[in-house]
Amino acid sequence: MILNPMVSIVCTSYNHGDYLADAIDSFLMQKTDFEIEILLYDDASTDHGPQVIKQYASDYPSLIKPIYETQNQYSQGVRVELFNHNRAKGKYIAVCEGDDYWTDPYKLQKQVDYMEAHPACSMTVHAADRVYSDKKKVLSTVRPEKEDIILPIERVIEGGGDLVATNSMVYSKEKVAVLPPFYLNAVVGDYPLAILAALHGTVNYLDENMSAYRVGVPGSWTNRELATSEKRVKHYQDMERMFDEINAYTHYKYTDSLTKAKLGYEFSLLLEEGRFNEAKHGEYRTIYLELSIKKRMIMEFKRCFPRITESIRKIKWKMIH
Known part of the structure; x- marks a missing residue:
């Protein structure tokens, strides 16, 4: 059991059984000089997603902490990402949904190194590929800038939800400890989270491509909403x-x-x-x-x-x- 992790990796999954292994493997491949914990939340999936999580949790009991819902909470209006946010013990929280994955084994180390060296930083993000579902064919790249830069809050607001990839986000739990009504009432989570981080510190963009964001996934938020x-x-x-x-x-x-x-x-x-x-x-x-x-x-x-x-x-x- 990891008692004092530096980073809590939070992953929410619903019917991501075909993709979860890619996500979890990308967490496990991270090379860091600090401890991590992996918080997996399954929102009553009807596919084989829970079985995938159970196998990994059995293989890595000290790292992986799962939650399995028996009734879908999202459909009842519950902010399911709060389950992992609230139980995270890490100083920093890294986000990746169950149908996405990371591609750089030093991703967390690079982001944490930056945040540790810049105490005013509340969130780091980076470039990411948009890939087509299970084929992993690159469709485009999420790259808001062509250099490392602090994104002004105005840029974060005006850039919209597509400015940065959700699975590139690592944020300070201390600086984003209190989630205000505008976040809790929002129909999306990543965009208002970035705005909230920008209100309580700096949002730094690292111009390195270190993750992949899947599109065209059956049962995804886009598919449903x-x-x-x-x-x-x-x-x-x-x-x-x-x-x-x-x-x-x-x-x-x-x-x-x-x-x-x-x-x-x-x-x-x-x-x-x-x-x-x-x-x-x-x-x-x-x-x-x-x-x-x-x-x-x-x-x-x-x-x-x-x-x-x-x-x-x-x-x-x-x-x-």
Whole structure:
């Protein structure tokens, strides 16, 4: 039993049985000069995920601490990531979902070395590949900058949920000890976590690619929460409410950045609802002009051929999932 780990690796899983071994193996391959603990939380998976966890927990009883739910907590509105956050004993918490994995055996050492040398740092992040489901084919790279840099809070807010990969995050539990209402009420966890860290310290980006983020995973959050137009509309509206809560929490100190981020989601909502002319004018004009030519062409295609677009979306969704 590890009594005083430097890092708690937190991993939440739901029906990730086909991918969990990659995630856990990437935790176990970490080469560090400090102790770690691995906290695995299974939210009542209906696949073989729990069996995978039980096997690893049996092989590494001093490292791996599992929780197995018998009823799915996420569907009941419970913030499942809190189970691991609250029981973590580490000075730092490293995040990786059950369908993702790390690729650099020195990832944790590099991030902890930086944070130990920079006490003001509340979170470190790094570059990551987006890979296609089980094939591990690299689709793109999450790389917000081309050098090591401290990300200003305005950049974290305006960059949105895709600015950094969730499985690149290592944060200080002391600096992010109290989780405010805007985080607890949010429909996502990684984006508000990065904002919260930026409010209580510095968020440092290390320009090294050290993990892989899977897309197109059956049963993933994206699959469950953004599969239909109605769900996407609700998501955009929920995100707008989150920005309002953050604005109140920060006493309106970052109104400009939060307003810009909110406009981005309002823009996406207009596109989802087919209100293309509105999206091209007024306060949304700047966002429209910042789109690439390719994205503008796709937007015009959706406007002219909405039924074909929806059919293509459904076919693509089925092919991915």
